[in-house]
Amino acid sequence: MTKYQTVRGMRDFLPEQMKKKQFIEDKIRRVFEKYGYEPLQSPVVEDFDLLAAKGSGGEAIKEEIYYFKDKGDRELGLRYDMTVPLARIVASNPSLPRPFKRYVIGQVYRYDRPQAKRYREFTQADWDIIGVKSVLADFEVIQVAIDLMRSLGFEFTVKVNNRIVLEELAIKMGVKEEQIKEAFKSIDKLDKISEKGVRDEFKSKGIDDSVLEQIFVNSFDEVKARIGETESLKELEQLLELAKDNDYNEVKFELSLARGLEYYTGVVFEISINDGPSVAGGGRYDKLIGLYGGQDSPAVGCSFGVDRLFDNLEKELVMGPNTDVFIIPMSDNAFSFSTKLSRKLRETGISVELDLMGRNVKKNFEYVNKKGISFVIVIGENEVKSERFKVKEMASGSEKEFQINDLSKILGFIKGQ
Incomplete structure (x- = not known):
């Protein structure tokens, strides 16, 4: 104590x-x-x-x-x-x-x-x-x-x-x-x-x-x-x-x-x-x-x-996380792209949390599961160059690929709209 x-x-x-x-x-x-x-x-x-x-x-x-x-x-x-x-x-x-x-x-x-x-x-x-x-x-x-x-x-x-x-x-x-x-x-x-x-x-x-x-x-x-x-x-x-x-x-x-x-x-x-x-x-x-x-x-x-x-x-209420999507940048270059992506997603009404600790994918996935966050985006060098990335749904394991400007499509996928 x-x-x-x-x-x-x-x-x-x-x-x-x-x-x-x-x-x-x-x-x-x-x-x-x-x-x-x-x-x-x-x-x-x-x-x-x-x-x-x-x-x-x-x-x-x-x-x-x-x-x-x-x-x-x-x-x-x-x-x-x-x-x-x-x-x-x-x-x-x-x-x-x-x-x-x-x-x-x-x-x-x-x-x-x-x-x-x-x-x-x-x-x-x-x-x-x-x-x-x-x-x-x-x-x-x-x-x-x-x-x-x-x-x-x-x-x-x-x-x-x-x-x-x-x-x-x-x-x-x-x-x-x-x-x-x-x-x-x-x-x-x-x-x-x-x-x-x-x-x-x-x-x-x-x-x-x-x-x-x-x-x-x-x-x-x-x-x-x-x-x-x-x-x-x-x-x-x-x-x-x-x-x-x-x-x-x-x-x-x-x-x-x-x-x-x-x-x-x-x-x-x-x-x-x-x-x-x-x-x-x-x-x-x-x-x-x-x-x-x-x-x-x-x-x-x-x-x-x-x-x-x-x-x-208290026991009856079940509250989900405030975060819709967790973004994991895999390098300094990926971090710059990730901040840009997170800003664009937030502007559409999606709640985004960005890995600020530079942890590896395994540690980040443990964090995501503990908090109950539903979607994850991993950004590496390939994603930065192509400006394409996959949004992973944690519950089913399914993934869907998007471009950085597919904001309405990403919103529909994450929010079920």
Whole structure:
């Protein structure tokens, strides 16, 4: 083992892995743009006060921020999600058109306890709609998630709830208003600590646990009977009806869904692979932009954990090499001809790799086979003089001869056109 390894909680993506990750990211990008979302980029480094602001991520997230001081003694941190930087951007750019629909794919950081398949640096694919209060915006964000999961071939579930509905029910069932935040923190850990664990936490916090019976039953009709036709319940019902009308059978009501971040103010949702992990989550955060100095603006968004998608697809995805043709020059004179040939082939759209190490044919063929490159051209003195050469298909061993200007024919042979 070498002296220097990746920092704890980080990982490298070697070329074969990175091609698979890029394949997933490209699919995500195409889905986002199909719905009219525009790309955005923001710094990885933000003011610590911005990241730790009360009402943004909450105390738990504050503890997970990568914090440091720069040489100017400024307190800074690495972004832990894409939503807080977005709120800053929108607050400081009030002339942005509404609705403002943006996406971003990039790295985020959380100083969390590293676990299997859980890292401190990971990639998020985030999309949001700013300026729309209607449940139609909530539905579109969920629709994007469904489109993406289907395009990647997953069987999955979209859990949907509304934090206001959960809050209204909790108060009806005896939870005090000042206990709501702590109650939500415990409910949000249901998958991790089980029903008994949640009950124990309620007891230790002095919270009436009657509401838990309702949560565990998870009946929309019973919730409706308890709290009546509130505005938040109507919005949730409309959202579920839109999903049903569009044959989105993956969408399910889940009363226990609270989402951990404090900035959520209404509808929340979570996407999980069936018999697998959660891979995305989001919701409505209508007060976050106002928190950073802008005017309060309705907002809803969602974020995919790209690394989690990668971890669940890595074994299934088979990526070919980036190189179509490998050219082997057998002499200095052949090298000059080979550079000219490789340039012409690249101009037609063929990916070409040239032997840069001056290895013999046997060594080069071993390299070609290891990388899975499909075609090889060997250039010797005869090929230079005649300006004719053979393109060898490695799988079948068949060869076809071409002249240097037969570019369209070579393209057809290599690309199967």
